[in-house]
Amino acid sequence: MKKADIFHFFERLAEANPHPETELESVNDYTLLVAVVLSAQATDAGVNKATRRLFAQVDTPEKMVALGEEGLKQHIKTIGLFNSKAKNVIALSHALIAEHGSRVPADRDALEKLPGVGRKTANVVMNVAFGQETFAVDTHIFRVGNRTGLAPGKTPLAVEKQLEKKVPQPFRLHAHHWLILHGRYVCKARTPECWRCIVADLCAYRPKTPPPKGWDPAAV
Numbered sequence: 001m002k003k004a005d006i007f008h009f010f011e012r013l014a015e016a017n018p019h020p021e022t023e024l025e026s027v028n029d030y031t032l033l034v035a036v037v038l039s040a041q042a043t044d045a046g047v048n049k050a051t052r053r054l055f056a057q058v059d060t061p062e063k064m065v066a067l068g069e070e071g072l073k074q075h076i077k078t079i080g081l082f083n084s085k086a087k088n089v090i091a092l093s094h095a096l097i098a099e100h101g102s103r104v105p106a107d108r109d110a111l112e113k114l115p116g117v118g119r120k121t122a123n124v125v126m127n128v129a130f131g132q133e134t135f136a137v138d139t140h141i142f143r144v145g146n147r148t149g150l151a152p153g154k155t156p157l158a159v160e161k162q163l164e165k166k167v168p169q170p171f172r173l174h175a176h177h178w179l180i181l182h183g184r185y186v187c188k189a190r191t192p193e194c195w196r197c198i199v200a201d202l203c204a205y206r207p208k209t210p211p212p213k214g215w216d217p218a219a220v
Contacts, residue, residue: 001149003166005202009150010171012198013178020177022128024048029104029129030096031055034064034089036124037116042079050076061093061102088116106130120156123176133172135163140183141176147187149204 001009023044026032031051039047054075058064064072072086079085092114096102104125105111111122123136137145137156141163145151151162167175186193194200195211 001166001202001204003168006150006166007168007171009148009199009202010167010175010178013182014171014174016198017178017181020174020181022124022177025052025055027055027059029125030061030102031059032129033092033104033111033114033117033121033125036121037089037092038076038079038085040085040116040121041081046079050078061096064089064093065097085116091115092117104129106132108134119160123160127173127176131173135160135167135176137163137176138180139189140187141179143189144179144183144187147192147203147205148199 022032024032024035024039025048026035035047035051035055038051054072058067069086069090072089073082076082076086095114096104100110106126106129108119108122108126111117111125112119120136120138123134126132127134127136135141137160142153142156142159145153145159145162151159151166153159153162163175171178182199183189186197192205192209194203194205194208195215197203200208
């Protein structure tokens with residue numbers, strides 16, 4: 001995708017959604033971190049359903065440690081891999097208390113040293129909690145980056161590096177949210193909805209998927 005096309009690509013996404021936000025629910029930086037850890041291989045909606053009651057009661061590392069691993073499992077047992085995730089959340093809570101004064105660090109290296117926290121999770125926390133220009137490449141962004149030609153790469157890290165290189169200002173802060181939402185609701189995995197895509201003419205994907213029978217553009 002050409003430089004000018006990339007600018008127009010994000011310009012259109014920004015006009016359609018000027019203030020994109022993560023769909024994960026949280027009450028502070030700590031619960032955001034926990035929510036992102038829990039969201040691995042799970043939907044945001046599923047995580048939100050499990051954590052609403054949890055976060056109403058538990059919003060600090062100390063409270064999480066007091067709840068304990070078995071208590072946490074009771075809250076998150078509807079989430080995939082809940083056993084290992086509960087273990088990691090309790091362990092990272094201990095680490096925050098012991099090493100960071102119970103505060104979530106804003107540094108990627110420090111975040112990645114926490115149990116259950118990988119590069120993608122660290123990037124989400126840095127962006128959402130601390131306003132840093134990071135690109136958290138999940139399955140949606142990996143797909144959109146490759147399918148559109150915006151940021152092709154064989155690995156999530158390769159796509160991330162392409163985005164770091166190519167995404168222009170003033171779009172860098174919110175770019176990963178626009179891409180996630182676009183991949184989740186329009187540029188879907190099995191059948192991208194090209195007929196209602198606002199950046200279809202800038203996209204390298206061929207052939208474009210046709211609209212379903214009876215689709216009325218005026219109804220959008």
